[in-house]
Amino acid sequence: MKAAAVAAVATAFAWLLLRAESQTSISLLLLLAVAAGVAAARLRFRLSGPSVLAFAAVAVLALLLREDDFSLLLLTRILIVVVACLGLNVQFGYAGVVNFAGASFFGVGGYTAAILAPRLPHLLVLLLGGAAAALVGSILILPVLRTRGHYAALVTIAFALLFRTFLEVNDTLGGPQGLKLPELVIGPFHFNDPVFDASFYLRYVALGLVLAALALGVVQRLERSWIGVALDAVRLDEIAAASFGLSIARWKIAAFTIGNFITGVAGALSAFMIGFIAPNNYAFSESLILVSILLLGGIGNPWGLALASAIVIVLPEKLQTIQEYRFLIFAAVVILILLFRPAGLLPRPLRRLKT
Amino acid sequence: MTALLSCRALTRRFGGLVALDRLDLEVERGTVLGLIGPNGSGKTTFFNVLTGIFPASGGEIGFDGAAITDLAPQQVYRIGIARTFQRSRLCLPLSIFDNLMVGNHRHLRHDLWFNLVRRKALRRQIGEQFAAARELLRIFDPPLAERMLEPAGRIPMIDRRRVEVCRALISRPKLLLLDEPSAGMTHDETLRLMDDILKVQQQIGSLTIILIEHEMSVIERITSRCVVLNYGKKIAEGAYAQVAQDAQVKQAYLGLE
């Protein structure tokens, strides 16, 4: 009941914010949200309810915004980023495998989609995007397994820099000019046709919702299972975990591969939606934004990263006045939040396997 | 006579330092062996080499009729050797139950299909494990057994020690390695913990224990035999009363502590 009420209020708020035009009304809404957040934190407000509610809320929001292409595009982007971050969450949040090349694996998915889309059914292409990301990730497995901490960070940072330069220099993959993708077609649905009178983006929102639901389902089930326990043990104490029979390598490989797969699928969908990909989209700075979302939200908590994705994507769009100062302000805000809320906006709750 | 564990000339070097020096050691099934010696005498190193955390520089380890000298930690665990650590190594953000389940790894199913799809079967297994874990924890501290879904970081040190011992016990190992389980406990608490461990030992039947302990009264009370280490070498062996009279042992302790 409480959860349903919160979902309804959140939907109404999101609708108001996305429709708001004037800077004053946007500022007021944001102030309201901050106040509500602070109050919730002060009152130790805890919320639990079925995940379906959240998805229903997004669906209702999408229907309310059915003619507003731009808001629907933002909504889809949030969903895609949520999926990508869910993948990273399995790596960072559960197994403790750092991956500063999130945008690269996102890009592998996108490039796979661009190359395969003219030849194969698109639903398969989405999955292959994930598979390709997992495969490319396997190149890094050896160094990732052997290194820890900052050394592991360097491996993925080096890969992120290498990947983007490689795409730009290499002409067979479109080089700096990128590649164009055909329209996304799944079964009878042509994604670029309008849905009756409403925006064609509704279909993307729907597909994004389905993917987000699937990814969330997988990630949540993973967490609430023996695998989740094993991954946490690997992250928290490798020596103790190994002493109790956990194969560190196996679990790190599993988490790295599953995470990259999920991120790759998100990348493939993103490429279809934008209809065009180029190396610029997959720079190291994009990976940093993904990691920021993870930490801002509260590492290990899917709802936290969903909240953080929404904030990171919507806020800059709504605060036009800051224009070229956007990146500066973004960086400063990340620093402040991590200083004062090191566990993120919504810290991961304790797992209670038996309820 | 078959010893459960037998080490021959087990050696471990760290650079120039010889932490374990040609150690010969045997443990009979179902017994409790006390491992004593001054600080830095190689007791914990012995555990670490035995469990595969440090590879041995020389010598052999036989367990239950098989050579296990070169096994990795996770393999050592799978053949039935579990341990506790000198410094508490619980996963503090996880619940007590989760921590116990880390110790029960070899009895749980870890395939993706089972964990992601067969949720009903998984829930059933969780239920069974929960009941079993509660049972075990109850032996040590009944109130603690009712708090299994609280984070391990929120319980006092004594309880953490108990959880650590339970984590090592829950998989029903053949050999239990206890590395100063009573560190930070009072004398009475230590005795109680040891009694509880012995209670479990009787329940399991064939549990063999090696105990590293500084409290000599504990050693005296529960071990049937002791091995004394100094500078990585075995300097004495036998029942506590006998070892305690050994001149070399006395000197080692007096000289260093």
Place this chain on the structure above:
Amino acid sequence: MRFAAVALIALLSFAARAKETVRIAFIGPLTGGNSAIGLGGRNSADLAVRLRNADAKAKYTYDLVVLDDECKPDAGVQMATKAGSDRTIVGGVTNYCSVVAMAAVDTYHRFGLPVIVWGAVLPDITYKNDFKEVHRVNGTMINQNQTNAKFMSEHGYKNVAIIHDTTDYGKGHDKYFTQFFTQSGGKIAGDFGVTADQQDFTAELTQLKGLKPDALYFGGLTPIGVRIRAQMDKLGLGVQFDGTSGIVNDDFIKALGPNAEGALAFREGAPAEKLAHGKEFLEQYNKQGYTQPPEAYGPFAYAAAVLLMDAIEKAGPDRKKIIAQLSPAHVKDVESIVGKITFDDHGQNTVPVITKYVVQDGKWVMWEDSEYASGKRKLAK
């Protein structure tokens, strides 16, 4: 200064309250490595709007909606969607980065938003599709390199080495220059791609020095152009430096000092300072107190904004009518600060005015007016 301008505008718009407000979009890179040009473009478009709003004869009051495409395709499509789906926005002055323009043209087409590209130089932007919505005031890199290659071979350069950045801009220039230069009988001594954030070019330049070219062609933008030219000097590589439109700005000279002397570059459009309107543009620009200079493509953004607003004045704030107003039938020999503008069937400005520049005494000077052309000074060999 700026405050005064804003106050003035506010006052004027108050006076002109009766006028209907029309919104047009500006899209360009305001953050990241290309932000200097993006901000210059934004200021120039903003200037055009301010001047128009100050003009009592104008039928409408204009409101410039500024959007940052970050020089990234996904952000570009997002911004194109934002402008396109907002029905109150009737047209746009869009895109400096070619890759973003390529990604966004489909979106402009889908939403029927008339746009005038102000800086992206890839030919495909106008020619790959047949979108009536898309126009471009600046020329393509084809025109520029044709002139450049011809100039170089006419001045006796036979063996040219190329360094280009690996963005679409640099790679495109590399391709077309190579094509035209070899067609006219020249030889490419070596071809080096470098990344746009690279700082050290000594390895490439040392290798290049070994190839003994008689000129270095550089396809890229000011930041690395400056570095390459400076490092040539460090390595004692004194060959002629031949650049593209991306380095025609004061910063190139400011950052290089005396080293910039004699550098060549080519740009589409007539030089602003040579045209009556152009001079006015520069004066007005300086009067507004913008903190960033207009940069090489500012005049194009200004011209595009003026062209768009002219069309709105004539056709009214309706996308379809504006598109009709921007058709080749109406845009023919239109005077602007970048020379005459004539659109072809693809909305491409076909007046191939390419201006040749050379740095002389710390200034970009039109080749024809320079002491190099008169023979008083000599280009490097």
Place this chain on the structure above:
Amino acid sequence: MALLGQYAMNGAMLGMMYALVAVGFTLFFGVLDVIQFSHGDVVAAGAFAGLLAYAALSFFGVHAPGVLLLAVILAAALATIVVGVLVARFLVLPIKGAPQLNVLLVTLMMGTVVRECIRLFFPNGSQPQRFPALLPSSGWNLGAFYLRFDNVILLTCGGLLIAATHLLITRTRLGLAIRAVAQDEETARTMGIDFKRVVLVTFALGSVLAAFAGVMDGLYYNEVFFGMGLLLGVIGFAAAILGGLGNLYGAIVGGFLFAALQTVGAVALPFASAYKDVFAFGVVIVLMAVRPTGLIGERVSERV
């Protein structure tokens, strides 16, 4: 042969800059076990502060190269010390107990803040700025090898600076304190060492090296730009890691190794020179797989 000399010289200049930055990374890691990822942008801040000092002095009619150079270096050092110490005091120290990842991200974002501030608030900061040539620009032309005096001076000064740092760490009381803190913070505290002060001094020291790297960069390329710290920081970090964190020699080796990889990647390999960073970072990844704790391994000892 002469060409080879030129490559070696180019590589040495690059390597020296990387090493100077990497030594900073390794010093910070030594005392605090954290990566101060904004270090690269501190380098940029130093270069721009030097530039400001130059502009100010020139404005007041000072033109003696020696005076200008001194002013540039002092201003750069002052700026980097201020930024470095502020970062240490208000960002790194408060969160040093937080997960590694938090520190990494916070300092990365701090780097962004510094970088964006230069871009937005330095006059015309989004364009490259000319850095004056304050050293004699003459040199010998040895065939294809152009040996310039300023390069030789810069290289020597860089080497001396690193040697001085080494002496400071190994031979002075301050160095002893730094090493004590690096060994074990708790023990150092009980020995009566003011932990916080040692940390701040170490950050100041590392930042001075960054200042010199920035000025050296400016004098060498005669051009600085707001984003110069980003890649320099990543490469400095890579060099420190390659060598093994916490190890001064490792940082130096790592710095020169990375420069060598880039030079080799650009000229000696059978693919386009644009792949040089792909090559260099690829080798870094492979090296990490082979030597997971760096070439001169960091001493990792975990109590079990």
